[in-house]
Amino acid sequence: MPDRIGDSLDQALESAFTRRIPQSAQAQMKYLVKQLKGTKAAAQTLGVSQRTVERYVAGKLKRPRRDLRDRIEREVKKRWQPQIRAKAKKRAASTDGLVVTTRARFGFTAAPGTTDDARIRDITQALPPRWADRLFEARDSGANEQQLQRIAAEGLAEMYFRNNNTRAGGLSVEFTDVEHIRIVL
Template sequence: MAESIGDGLDRALESAFTRRPPQSAQAQMKYLVKQLKGTMATAQALGISQRTVERYVKGQLKRPRPDLRGRMEREVRKRWQPQVRARAKKRAASTGGLVVSTRARFGFTAAPGTTDDARIRDITQALPPEYADRLFTSREQGATEQQLQQIAAEGLAQMYFRANDTRARGLGVEFTDVEHVDIEL
């Protein structure tokens, strides 16, 4: 299954966490109840009954089904250490940038006589802060995976294929069939 740019951005921010998120089902549920300000809101966010939430908080239930465990972990990670996450975003968008490692199909629109056949490439490339800013801002505004891929493709085209406009001016890059993507701050 292809990985998404959005998930890669989330994992990159999680790498900035200074403490581990709650691990046990009871601790995760207590954290969610506190963050969402009540058992009803937590139940709605997880798609379970309010009574089930209360049982996890009391410790009467300890081992959630795999699908519920995944939802709980996702909801906790989404809300964990918001200030640390915000600082990491700000640093990447202002000074640090991102490093994108990907295995995907790249095709080109270039001058006649050059090979523009798409092929799978493994690329690891640092992207400057403006691309980090665009990716994080677009993600927060609800951009689709296709839109995030387009921004990443523009960054990779600029920095990897055109070497920051020192060669191959005007080269258009298509970024498709993403097999793997890893993003680091």
């Protein structure tokens, strides 16, 4: 299970795919070359030589080492079924929202005398569309993991700890030491 919010958002979108990504290294490399419009761009993206890309496309190389295989797969998934990915984002951000399941350390800051020490909690909480929209917008604009955690913490604070802002007004939630997080659309 991913321990990063960005990775979990990517996996949530991948669950919307209607077809599997290409399976062989050759097919994946051909797809990347087509998407990136050339072997040179594919080589730069993957951090390998242009000749290596050409060998995979030609079928002369078939089994990439683990780190290269993971990079190829990650780059293919980033570009796979962009319209399906966009529809899933739009649906989550406008009607469905998302569900966050996490095990992390949560601490609180509230009015004087009402603090709670941070402790590990297991939480599964549905977040409304506005939080899905904020997370995807931040991810698409290049937000780092810490910024995504801040947005997730605000959403969990509002929906879980403050019960959709009907109690514990002013409660601020710290979300740290994420052991795992999973986001489902």
